[in-house]
Amino acid sequence: MSSSLVSALACALVLSLCSVVLSEAPAFQKLPVPGSRSGPEAFAFDSTGKGFYTGVSGGKILKYTPETGYVDFAQTSKPANKIWCEGVLGTVLAQICGRPAGIAFDEKTGDLYIADAPLGLHVVSKAGGLATKIADSVDGKPFKFLDGLDVDPTTGDVYFTSFSSKFTPAQVYIAVGLKDASGKLFKYEAATKKITVLVEGLSGSAGCAVSSDGSFVLVGEFIKSKIQRHWIKGPKAGQTEEFTSNVTNPDNIKRIGSTGNFWVASVVNVGLKATNPSAVKIDSEGKVLQTVPLKDTFGDTLVSEANEFNGSLYVGTLLGPFAAVLKL
Template sequence: KLPVPETRSGPEAFAFDSTGKGFYTGVSGGKILKWLPETGYVNFAQITESSNSSWCDGNIGTALAGRCGRPAGIAFNEKTGDLYVADAPLGLHVISPAGGLATKIADSVDGKPFKFLDGLDVDPTTGVVYFTSFSSRFTPIQVLIALGLKDATGKLYKYDPSTKVVSVLMEGLSGSAGCAVSSDGSFVLVSQFTKSNIKRYWIKGPKAGSSEDFTNSVSNPDNIKRIGSTGNFWVASVVNKIIVPTNPSAVKVNSDGEVLQTIPLKDKFGDTLLSEKLPVPGKRSGPESFAFDPTGKGFYTGVSGGKILKWTPEKGYVDFAQITESSNSGWCKGALGTAFAGKCGRPAGIALNSKTGDLYVADAPLGLHVISPAGGLATKLADSVDGKPFKFLDGLDVDPTTGVVYFTSFSSKFGPREVLIAVGLKDASGKLFKYDPATKAVSQLMEGLSGAAGCSVSSDGSFVLVSEFIKSNIKRYWIKGPKAGTMEDFSNLVSNPDNIRRASSNGDFWVASVVNKVVVPTDPKAVKIDSNGKVLQTISLKNEFGNTLLSEVNEHNGHLYIGTLTGPFAGIMKL
């Protein structure tokens, strides 16, 4: 493994120096690096003027790919020494042999902007450039949505340096991730990652201008590279299934699409994904918390716009319930649904009463609700206590021994849309509440909490933990026993804790943790603690899920389920 410097990541494709001494590769933040055995990595070129700036480093550079650049496919014209780059968000570029700032060739074709470029190759016989778009509807940051919806708007393009014209050769491709021209220039192969298929487009000969299926024998093919003049190709392959590790492999195919060799890469490089992202449908986002179906077949989660979704491996997401009558309307989707949370609803903490099957929901702006096992429209239980309206509900849990519901308010002064103000001012007006289904009474148990984000009742029902996100602290409120009705500091070892969930019946808990820095929280982690507040295990989630606004980690059947405040996906990671 050759670690990439300067907190850059993702060397996605390679182009080899004509001297045979090293390679070029594009990385996050818009840089093209050159690697030699003697010097290691050195800067060679950049996609934009901004690419060399420090704010294009690390995860900020990934998030700002539209400004910094994100090189995907790259290939040399061996005769001229020019290096061509398909930059995922910023279009087709070329870099002279001297390196430096790339020259943009095209960011659209026929007046239609590129959305998500990916693979690229140069015809070794003519110098013509072939490149792909993974999707013409979705951008790189929406790749999971494209996969989840089985998007089929990918295209194959051709750029002729002699005429400087870009043209469309193929469309309707399902995740066109890579392409490779044959050594004799007679055809180009195009991988369809989503469809586990490779197509062949004939460049010359009696079939010129036509396409055909080449092979279905390579699982989820990504980049394709020809092997010299042998007529064979290497294909990067994974198994893109939910939960199951991806089993990366190098697959060699011949010019007839026959598999000649398969080399598993798992032992040397690990599973490139021990996790999976489950894109949320319908322009909804932020599956913040999870409740698991008693049958063990799936989970429930609340998303923007006031919907509660149910997910199962067989069906994916289906609508289960809604907070308001408006939640199913079109204007509760996307950014509008987030903006109109006060009308649509915004479910935060959720938990099932495993005995009755009722699903309780702390809706951030609209109060405490319950949903029957049949789903449908939620019933509002309370939107105030002692005549004081809730401003910003957040965490929720159900006592597994009594069915009593515990829930928090992040703040009693600021609403959900003012969360950054609350954090900036170090607001300490959060509270812990109790709802007893037997009496239908809501009572206040704790106040003066600094960002009371999550809560979790112990498996024996003796206490409830409450996280203070702003203060990086967790408190314990005793429900029963000699300390009943009192509270104490439980742990200050978890940075900016959000939701807390019981790990199992052994008394441990999982805590969602981030480092709350300026702009966005960073370094999401799953932290396991015992009933004494001791940290037992810390799992970094950054590599698998990026610097997501982590809200929850919830263990179920040997996997961690990853919740996000604003992300378009729920995550699953195998323990």
């Protein structure tokens, strides 16, 4: 073997090792939320592209820009402005203060839709302030524990999930321990204001995401480590099928623009403890394209969302005190 070939192979080996190291320890920037709030759980981005919106404990939606940091934008309850709501962590007082979980903009109207875990489905205009409650039940049955939410980019219809229809957010560990399978996927039709149940019997239905062409919606089952696909239109419209089991304990799912790919927040759930958090990119057939390890940034905290926007990956957490962003 020639010396030049040996040198070339050595260089290739060094480069490959360097890429492995970089993939194992991505350089995330931490963005701590103000005060004693916790859990920037999900993200939404408006048309300006200058920052993000996120819901935190105590019922507030915060807006973040590099110039101003975090500022109050909206809330899902009147008490959320009280000092005793601003100081709560996790799901403490969530039934009174609110706990925004899934959020997403209707890109055409500028309205922000909010799945508040204990208080129901809400909407707030681009001016912010106190959100309007759309519903906290369907067919006389309380939602109990809302979680994920997405807006169909083609119709403006809203898809959202309940993690459980039996247990509240404060009882999430009971739901996981008992392997609850009472979660649901709902649709809110913006034109008619009607809410329908699309899928029942889901096991910890955390996140959901509509495809960029509006043909289907994905819904995760955290407890079963599966993602289901519900067809919105086409020859399979109304049918639900298993999409993938390649992502362990999937939480929120977010489409990546019009690429046809999705980011999924993932952990390995052992008993009631989440370990090895990661962001997993999958394609429209459920194939894993990339995995970004998050343990160096989040430890064994339960990551709740990975959301790509303008060349950066934003990662949220259910209980942690900061969001994190990685330039891709």
